[in-house]
Amino acid sequence: MGSLIGLLLKKGVPKKISTTVIQGVALCTIYIGIAGLTKDSNIILIIISIVIGGFIGELIDIDNLLQKLGDKIGDKFKSKNAKISEGFVTASLLFCVGSMAIVGSLESGLEGNNKILFAKSMLDCITSIIFTSSLGIGVMLSSVSVLIYQGIITIAAFALKAILIQSVITNMTAVGSLLIIGLGFNLLDITKIKIANLLPAVFIPVFYQLFLNLMK
Template identity: 45%
Template sequence: MLGPIVNAAAIVVCALVGVFLVRGIPERFEEITKKAIGLSIIYVGIKGALDNQRVLLLIMSMVAGAVIGELINIDKWMNRLGSWAERRMGMSGGTFAKGFVSASILFCTGSMAIVGSMQSGLLGNHETLFAKSILDGSISIVFGASMGIGVVFSAIPVFVYQAGIALASMAVRDLLTPDIVREMSAVGSLLVAAIGINFLGVKEIRVANLIPAIFIPWAYIAFEAAVLK
């Protein structure tokens, strides 16, 4: 559990630095920094997605996950959660919810979150999550400066998500083949690329509603193995 704890702590500390120490930097610097991070995120996402070896499964996972996510409307519930926290803290303007949702999605999706948490749970190897902590911390400073205190609270779902994967990995380690990990990571990486697109302001994608897609490869490959047996 050390990996998820360190990752969450890095987000809290660095986001607070952004909120209280980095605020006031010229808007043009914030804007170009966000664009640079957006492009970097797109690159990381595409690079991770290229590790995929089952293109049809990836497409099927994205489509099925999108349908499931839209039916549940995860994006709406996450925004409601952020808005509720915003009201409880006496804030307004929507920046809390935006920071909370954007940071939560970005930090929870992608190959590093999934694989790192699995490694933490299965092998006690926290190196991937430590590396992710550095990346998340850097982004948290920029997010904290531009979107406020909501970014700090994104550490909560990040910890719950990654700790949950680590604990689940320990419980079902026999089902987590390298094939499953690779395909789940590839789908997650596509979601990371979508976050990067949102950063650029090209087109707003409700990435939260795509989160179920990450788990479709697990269900499909497990079903496939059971049927073939």
């Protein structure tokens, strides 16, 4: 719904306004990432998760796979506008790696509580209006990525209730929040971090807890 509204607004929004708005959203993205970091998180585990996750992500080259998928989508729409790919990749990452996506999906799988996911959907709606007005239909197509990502976490949470204790959730959220901060920097063109290649880092705390359980 947000993307449809954004498409309607797209023609009436001057480029300088959309650029400024995107920069504002980038600053909000960085704030959301910082807000997701807590003193209860395990700093050493977060560093290890980023290193191992980055190694795995580069081997798979998730960033390149997403870019190729975005380009194929652009070809399907017979558009030469690179923003379809950019919109798809950027929105997919923004909507997937945030703390609300992780914690909300975990609570849905563990407790059947969907309140966080419902709140997230409202925030995503507002964000997608802004992004679609600047980046186009690629943002709308990211809804498929959100469905798959949050669906997998929800199903996995239901199957791994014994492992997903509070400390694991806290550390997963902290890693996801760091990726959100990096995405904000990318939106401001300060950095060109391959956030997608760091996505596996979010799940390393789960394997760490599984290892601890096996050692007991």
